[in-house]
Amino acid sequence: MQTQLFIDGHWTAPAAGGTFPVVDPATERVIHQAPAGTAADIDRAVAAARRAFDEGPWPRLSGTERAGYLRAIAAAVTARREELARLEVLDNGKPLPEALWDIDDVAGCFGFYAGLAEKLDTDPDEVVALADARFSSSVVLEPMGVVGAIVPWNYPLLMATWKVAPALAAGCTLVLKPSELTPLTALELGAIAEEVGLPPGVLNIVTGLGPEAGAPLTSHPAVDKLAFTGSVPTGRKVMAAAAADIKKVSLELGGKSPFIVFADSDIEKAVEWIMFGIFWNQGQVCSATSRVLIEASAYDAVLERLAAEAARIRIGSGLEEGTLLGPIVSRGQYDKILAAIARGVEQGARIVTGGGRPADRNVGYFLQPTVLADMDETSEVWREEIFGPVVCVKPFTDEADAVRMANDSRFGLAGAVMSKDLVRCERVARALRAGIVWINCSQPTFTEAPWGGYKQSGIGRELGRWGLSNYLEVKQITRYESDDPWGWYIR
Structure with a gap:
């Protein structure tokens, strides 16, 4: 060194x-x-x-x-x-x-x-x-x-x-x-x-x-x-x-990027991409799709599956074989994330899974992958970047509602949309006010393609x-x- x-x-x-x-x-x-x-x-x-x-x-x-x-x-x-x-x-x-x-x-x-x-x-x-x-x-x-x-x-x-x-x-x-x-x-x-x-x-x-x-x-x-x-x-x-x-x-x-999941999506694939979009690099990603909007008819099924899979993620040192979620980068960032979760709960969010330190990790800045639901659209956890393994989930009624909720942000870095209807995906992708939009995936980044955002x-x-x-x-x-x-x- x-x-x-x-x-x-x-x-x-x-x-x-x-x-x-x-x-x-x-x-x-x-x-x-x-x-x-x-x-x-x-x-x-x-x-x-x-x-x-x-x-x-x-x-x-x-x-x-x-x-x-x-x-x-x-x-x-x-x-x-x-x-x-x-x-x-x-x-x-x-x-x-x-x-x-x-x-x-x-x-x-x-x-x-x-x-x-x-x-x-x-x-x-x-x-x-x-x-x-x-x-x-x-x-x-x-x-x-x-x-x-x-x-x-x-x-x-x-x-x-x-x-x-x-x-x-x-x-x-x-x-x-x-x-x-x-x-x-x-x-x-x-x-x-x-x-x-x-x-x-x-x-x-x-x-x-x-x-x-x-x-x-x-x-x-x-x-x-x-x-x-x-x-x-x-x-x-x-x-x-x-x-x-x-x-x-x-x-x-920064960003507070949305991920829109329509009801015709394959639930297993949707959950896999939702988790990749928020738990990769401990959620410490500017483009993390940390606001997940799920069509109402599929909301309960996707949320239940997401919570179950998030709870199974292996947490540990980055040098331990099989680790999928390492520690938060510093004590300061760790405390900020915990404080954000606490404020979210105070403002009405429900912790579906996670929310704190893993029981078997007494040393290190380890944090469980966290899924929050039921927060209001004005809630701080819904609107502000947390920069950690915390995903906020809300239902939407139709395409127009999803686009409105997705664009209702001072950020505009990235967004994602998932559906078997590719015409709809293209339409929604063009409607999102973001510099990067993924269709049926989240977070792939290529040196050849432009990277940057709208708004703040x-x-x-x-x-x-x-x-x-x-x-x-x-x-x-x-x-x-x-x-x-x-x-x-x-x-």
Whole structure:
């Protein structure tokens, strides 16, 4: 485990010499002391990124040359797959098979953006048709500059990769600030950058607490673009900080995503996808389909089956074979989830199953998969993101009622619909005010497709070619093609 910050291609101690504890959520034990960066370290990192962009080779390399580095990073990640996955488990708590899947996605993401970097060399500049034949105009794409990337704790290395890979492909340089809850694999990305010979200053990694490291990064005047994934309240602060210098900003924020299940659905398949949509990664997923709407005639049957299957989920350490639900990431998050469940019950929700600590787990931030029912549409548990293994279930009367309930939210990240009537599924999918909609499934995520939401779920899109566009400026170049002078004042 790394004990220093990665700045300007070198490992360096924090300016203030501080550290902060990294806790294994399955044992509640401190497993490492991570370097605690402060504003002085952010200054050093941004200066290195600024120098690498303004004076260094990185933005001036061809896309093909940058792609070579991205593929080398992908290969290095694959070579360290088991090690990185185990670090994710120790840091985050998720089951090892899920962590291995995440690391495979990390390598795949770097490989995907290597391909898009190469296309920057081969795609011709866009020619713009003009009304005046004396002029010609084209559009070129250029890297945006220095990027400040702040990422969450639910998919530590993968969420970092969603920003680092396209930014590097575009020719940008970065300062990456991972969550203080899960800093371990982000620092290992620095070791991989060093291993593959990434030019100094192109990728800088500063771990630390939000107020001491995150806030100085968001307000730094030498940063051109802020890319943030996390909660809505923090996203507001990032957006406000960006406004001071009119920085470009992309935000991937929270959700309270609906899953509409019509009565003609296969109950077993519906329950399987409902559970995948809320209990994967302990429900710590921004797109989790945590509001389940079931057509009234099937409501009792689906709810009964869901409760029975949820109660059977095996809970344990992510390193224990057979574990399907690991611990919550931290004591703070664990307490927030329990408090949300308690407020839900106070406001009328009924606990169908779960709701507390498993009887056989006295140590660790373990929480039973929880199903709530009978809450009012104004209830906090129905309307606000809980970010844990808690699903809220309500009946609906008809398609219009389902769409109304689904869209009645300040969020709009994702949604899902299940029915054997595919025409109805397509109709409902288009009616949902969300950036991602799944039909007859929930949560599959592909690097090739755009990711992002409507309303308070964020600004911009990640992944696919849309993710690369986040880090590219659009420049118009217009030429005067005529031999004759132009302008009314020229005689």
